[in-house]
Amino acid sequence: MELKSIFVDEDSGEGLYSMQYDGENLDEFERLLDLWNDTQYLSTYLLNNSKFLNTPYFRISHNDAMTKILEEAEELENIIYGYCEKGFGEGENLQMIFKQLENKDTKMPVYQFSKAKIDSRKFPRFLRFYAIRISENTYIITGGAIKLSLYMSEHEDTKRELEKLELSKKFLIDNEISNLDDINYYYEQS
Amino acid sequence: MNNLKNDINKIISKQPSNWKEKAKLRKNSPWLREYSSEIARRILASIEKNEELNQTKLAELLSVSSQQVSKIVQGHENLTLETIYKISKALRIQLITFPEYKYSSIGQSYSITPKELPPYFMEMKVMKGGGVSYDNVQNDSQKVAS
Numbered sequence: 535m536e537l538k539s540i541f542v543d544e545d546s547g548e549g550l551y552s553m554q555y556d557g558e559n560l561d562e563f564e565r566l567l568d569l570w571n572d573t574q575y576l577s578t579y580l581l582n583n584s585k586f587l588n589t590p591y592f593r594i595s596h597n598d599a600m601t602k603i604l605e606e607a608e609e610l611e612n613i614i615y616g617y618c619e620k621g622f623g624e625g626e627n628l629q630m631i632f633k634q635l636e637n638k639d640t641k642m643p644v645y646q647f648s649k650a651k652i653d654s655r656k657f658p659r660f661l662r663f664y665a666i667r668i669s670e671n672t673y674i675i676t677g678g679a680i681k682l683s684l685y686m687s688e689h690e691d692t693k694r695e696l697e698k699l700e701l702s703k704k705f706l707i708d709n710e711i712s713n714l715d716d717i718n719y720y721y722e723q724s
Numbered sequence: 725m726n727n728l729k730n731d732i733n734k735i736i737s738k739q740p741s742n743w744k745e746k747a748k749l750r751k752n753s754p755w756l757r758e759y760s761s762e763i764a765r766r767i768l769a770s771i772e773k774n775e776e777l778n779q780t781k782l783a784e785l786l787s788v789s790s791q792q793v794s795k796i797v798q799g800h801e802n803l804t805l806e807t808i809y810k811i812s813k814a815l816r817i818q819l820i821t822f823p824e825y826k827y828s829s830i831g832q833s834y835s836i837t838p839k840e841l842p843p844y845f846m847e848m849k850v851m852k853g854g855g856v857s858y859d860n861v862q863n864d865s866q867k868v869a870s
Binding site: 541552564567568573597600608614672713 | 737797
């Protein structure tokens with residue numbers, strides 16, 4: 535298990551990092567975006583999970599799901615590519631796209647479990663990156679999923695992502711990667 | 725923050741992610757999602773429906789390698805018209821269709837009107853003597869260039 539940089543501000547060390555797990559050739563961020571742009575992978579994945587496409591959470595055809603996933607992948611990638619190219623402008627930070635994993639969570643732990651997705655109030659989105667927050671502009675991607683159920687515990691793949699979050703948190707603790715200054719600042723401001 | 729930078733530097737892989745290069749390529753190739761993926765889906769659906777067909781068989785029919793077919797169904801190939809034609813024949817399906825059109829009388833213009841017009845489309849005028857000229861036309865039919 536190791537950490538890879540996706541894009542990092544050289545002065546501050548802030549930026550986006552990704553876990554690369556043992557046995558994988560690619561870090562999670564690169565691996566997932568490859569998969570989410572792979573028509574054959576998406577087609578097979580959706581066929582294998584077709585029962586999840588006809589539920590109160592999702593009611594969508596295979597073809598429309600494919601189109602939406604590809605669009606979301608492009609949109610997510612473009613947002614992050616924008617940060618990567620332009621850096622963080624005034625008032626812009628990774629916290630604008632990464633939110634706490636639990637919607638009702640009001641605490642700010644040292645290793646906050648987080649998710650990134652395209653915002654929408656109209657209909658559910660398919661794609662999620664999962665990450666651990668270190669500071670407002672420093673996140674460690676631990677994985678991601680095509681989220682087909684309302685709760686993460688309702689699908690094997692998202693259940694596994696919860697395990698990866700815990701595993702990565704342990705890795706960060708063992709290697710003493712944290713930013714207590716950021717947490718202290720957060721609580722001073724709130 | 726410098727402490728964080730130092731701590732991360734102790735464990736960071738010397739090999740950075742290759743994501744940025746791939747992202748740049750995808751960003752510069754919108755046809756991958758809009759065309760290649762659409763064609764790939766139809767090939768996959770056709771193979772799925774036909775019990776006698778698989779990707780290896782399709783590779784044989786096209787006289788290409790299995791790896792080549794694999795790239796095509798991933799939606800990552802810039803397919804030539806020749807390849808699209810060959811796949812269509814091998815699968816006996818239409819992979820691309822063409823909108824209806826009609827010529828009007830000499831001196832009059834005609835246009836193709838699919839359901840959703842692209843940002844601009846070509847207007848062709850039949851000239852006296854049988855030649856044609858093309859104009860770029862905006863959706864509101866205002867000419868922008870010729």
